[in-house]
Amino acid sequence: MHRFKAIIWDYNGTLLNDVEIGVESINTMLQKRQLPLLTCESYREVFTFPVKDYYEKVGFNFQKEDWNSTAHEFIANYTQRLPNSDIFPEARLLLDIFKNQGKKQFILSAMEMGMLIESTKELAIQQFFTEISGIDNIYASSKIDNGKNLFNKYQLKAEDVCLLGDTTHDYEVAQELGCHCYLIASGHQSFEKLKATGCQNIIHSLNDILTE
Known part of the structure; x- marks a missing residue:
């Protein structure tokens, strides 16, 4: 990473x-x-x-x-x-590690924006992120447009970016953005479903990134 x-x-x-x-x-x-x-x-x-x-x-x-x-x-x-619910313990560790490495960090979520802001505030993690991006409805729709907006706003280069997600849609977003992707099978979809995407980096938990 x-x-x-x-x-x-x-x-x-x-x-x-x-x-x-x-x-x-x-x-x-x-x-x-x-x-x-x-x-x-x-x-x-x-x-x-x-x-x-x-x-x-x-x-x-x-x-x-x-x-x-x-x-x-x-x-x-x-x-x-x-x-x-709470943040995965290993996610808290990675947030600190990435911050100390000087990486920009973003949230790109299909959660409604107001709920997302409230949740990240309650869990005291907002300070890690350059921007937190949710959607304007409750229907968990596509994140692709919001991802493109982040790339344009912060002039991100695809080769410098890694998207961390847990669903096939996260891989679709990464493909659209042209960036790297790790899919984690401890979330909302099984390892087998994630593997079917063709993604080269499928891991069982964020602990696998910690040990890289």
């Missing part, structure tokens, strides 16, 4: 260890609809972008209910549980 001048962090599942509260939040909704519940392992196999596709995979029928209302229901459940 020494060769990189800038690190772009995904938030959910990469910096923030929130898989468990995500599964609890969706299971509350599945139970209400008498649909099969998920384990963390089965969740990692079905979670995908766009998020609406994942909801349909686990049994939601948007011919019978409204997607907008369903998304708001999840956010209400998730927000209630968010204080129970």
Whole structure:
């Protein structure tokens, strides 16, 4: 990682260890609809972008209910549980290491911007980042445009940047930006799903970066 001048962090599942509260939040909704519940392992196999596709995979029928209302229901459940999640311990170590190495650090997240700012403030990590970038809605949509905006605003060169993420969409973002990418299989998707992207750097946890 020494060769990189800038690190772009995904938030959910990469910096923030929130898989468990995500599964609890969706299971509350599945139970209400008498649909099969998920384990963390089965969740990692079905979670995908766009998020609406994942909801349909686990049994939601948007011919019978409204997607907008369903998304708001999840956010209400998730927000209630968010204080129970924390940053991965190894992520805190890496934030310090990268800061001491003089790297610029950014958050590029599909979390709604207000929630993202509040969460990073509560976890006392805002000072590590040159910019924190979320989206303007609750639907966990694409991060590609926001990533391009970061590149343009800070005149980042693709060869100097590494994106750290935990989903196939993070790899799509990195491909669009032309930068390097590490995918971490301790977040929202399984090692096998990440491997199917063709990404050359798939690791089991951020500890693997610490030991490089």
